[in-house]
Amino acid sequence: MRAVENYTFSAKAEERFKKLETQFPERESLVLWALHLVQEDAGYIPPSAISYVAERVGVSRSHVQGVISFYAMFHDKPMGKFHLQVCVNASCWLAGSDELEKTIENHLRIRPGETTPDGLFTYNRQGECLASCGTAPVVQVNADYHESMTPQKLETLIEQLKRNS
Ligand code: FES
Secondary structure, three states: OOOOOOOOOOOOHHHHHHHHHHOOHHHHHHHHHHHHHHHHOOOOOOOOHHHHHHHHHHHHHHHHHHHHHHHHOOOOOOOOOOEEEEEOOOOHHHHHHHHHHHHHHHHHOOOOEEOOOOOOOOEEOOOOOOOOHHHHOOEEOOOOOOOOOHHHHHHHHHHHHOOOO
């Protein structure tokens, strides 16, 4: 994560953005790409990046804000190193996702939407099915799925993540 008060692309993001500009002549389609670059760079979408992306792409601020709020993958506040998302849709709920939620709340002492003080874990409930109902309940950690989870397996996973961080 880097300083974000007056966000501008890092050198690496700038290079990638320039390449994308040649691949996507339709400027509006660059908004998603630019936001991905910002999030990779800063760890989230800081407020100053909204105007920056709007200017770089040539769209309004409200257009950029609309894209951020439409896609759950974009975060408008700093996230922990590990983003724990517990699927709470029907199959996972029937398979015990509420026990997994209690495990996180008790073990890490955070509620949905919160981040641990050490910045390691952010926890959210995922209301949309993660498309892995056959192995419910499922917890997503960043891009990885952890299937057929139990409270014990989840505690072990959290401790492993802490050790490897
Ligand atoms: S309901 Fe959780 S993966 Fe489908």
